[in-house]
Amino acid sequence: EVQLVESGGGLVQPGRSLRLSCAASGFTFDDYAMHWVRQAPGKGLEWVSGISWNSGSIGYADSVKGRFTISRDNAKNSLYLQMNSLRAEDTALYYCAKDMSLYGSGPHDYWGQGTLVTVSS
Amino acid sequence: EIVLTQSPGTLSLSPGERATLSCRASQSVSSSYLAWYQQKPGQAPRLLIYGASSRATGIPDRFSGSGSGTDFTLTISRLEPEDFAVYYCQQYGSSQYTFGQGTKLEIK
Numbered sequence: 001e002v003q004l005v006e007s008g009g010g011l012v013q014p015g016r017s018l019r020l021s022c023a024a025s026g027f028t029f030d031d032y033a034m035h036w037v038r039q040a041p042g043k044g045l046e047w048v049s050g051i052s053w054n055s056g057s058i059g060y061a062d063s064v065k066g067r068f069t070i071s072r073d074n075a076k077n078s079l080y081l082q083m084n085s086l087r088a089e090d091t092a093l094y095y096c097a098k099d100m101s102l103y104g105s106g107p108h109d110y111w112g113q114g115t116l117v118t119v120s121s
Numbered sequence: 122e123i124v125l126t127q128s129p130g131t132l133s134l135s136p137g138e139r140a141t142l143s144c145r146a147s148q149s150v151s152s153s154y155l156a157w158y159q160q161k162p163g164q165a166p167r168l169l170i171y172g173a174s175s176r177a178t179g180i181p182d183r184f185s186g187s188g189s190g191t192d193f194t195l196t197i198s199r200l201e202p203e204d205f206a207v208y209y210c211q212q213y214g215s216s217q218y219t220f221g222q223g224t225k226l227e228i229k
Contacts, residue, residue, distance in 0.1 A: 035218070037166075045158070045166060045209050047218040059216045062122060095165060100177075107156035107213055109177060111165035 002026040002110045004096045009115030012086055020115055022079040022096030027110075030054075030074035033099035035108060036081050038092035038117075048094070049081065050105070057105075064090075086119045093117075123148055123212050125221035133229040140197040142224045144210035149190045151214030157186055157195045160223075161206045169208075170195060202228075 008020040022034070035050040049060045049070040058070055069082040079096055093116050097108035124147040134140055144155070153173035158166040168177040170186035173193055183198045197204055205228050210221040 037220075044207075044223045045160075045211075045220040047211070047220060050218065057216075059218075061217060100168070100171060105213060106154075107168055107171045107211060108158075108166075109168050111167075113165060 002098065004098060004110060004112035006094060006096045006112045006115035009094065009117045011118045011120065013121050014087060014119055016086055017082070017084045018086060018117060020081040020083065020094055020096075020117070022112060024077045024079065024096075024098070027098070029077040031102055033057075033101070033105055034072060034079045035097045035099060036070060036079075037095045037097050037108065037111075038090075039095070039114075040089075040092040043092075046092075050099070051079070052105070083117070086117075088119050091117060091119045122217050123150065123215055123219050125210050125212060125219055127208075127210060127221035127224045129224060130222075131225045131227060133227050134200055135229045136200050136202055138200050140195075140200055140204070140226060142195040142208055142226070144188075144193040144195070144221050146191040146193075146212060150193075150212045153189050154212060154214030155186075155188070155193050156211045156213060157184075158209045158211065159204075159206045160209065166209065197226075200226075 003025045005023045036048040067085045071080045093114040095114045096112040098110040100106040100109040155173045157170040160166040174186045
């Protein structure tokens with residue numbers, strides 16, 4: 001059974017940093033790209049970032065480019081999101097999501113339950 | 122960035138009726154890399170359709186997707202009570218994935 005478990009969320013002041021983690025199990029982690037998707041309270045889904053199976057290809061939404069860094073450790077079956085210079089508008093539930101396509105880029109067939117990030121003074 | 126616009130914003134229908142949801146892209150979506158998701162309150166999204174028209178594993182055949190280029194449609198042939206939720210389209214054909222703003226399907 002595929003499982004994605006996010007952690008690392010919490011309350012943080014504007015301008016500070018936070019690192020999210022996603023522990024994956026139930027599939028061959030290093031065969032698939034992975035993504036972060038967020039959802040502000042009461043709002044829609046926003047794709048944040050994605051990373052290919054071998055970290056060779058990385059993409060970011062314009063809203064986080066230059067502030068957030070995605071990474072993965074295939075030996076630990078883990079995905080990360082380093083978030084710097086946080087703003088109030090980064091407040092959201094952050095989901096870790098598995099890419100459906102082997103080696104390629106595709107939609108998200110499995111999602112975690114999310115970790116809540118609240119940016120407030 | 123490809124902008125996806127979904128319509129209508131809210132759709133009010135009764136169980137047993139047919140639902141048609143639209144997703145329009147600001148530019149052509151490469152290779153029909155268009156997906157649809159369903160999200161219920163307090164739950165993570167669930168993948169319904171990928172490649173514009175392929176059903177994901179375990180998705181009932183009352184859900185179907187169609188379209189290409191810039192215009193895509195999700196159709197639910199006969200609504201079941203559990204289908205009332207928010208639906209999002211997503212394009213994954215560019216290096217920056219994007220979602221539509223969502224369509225809320227509510228019980229009339």
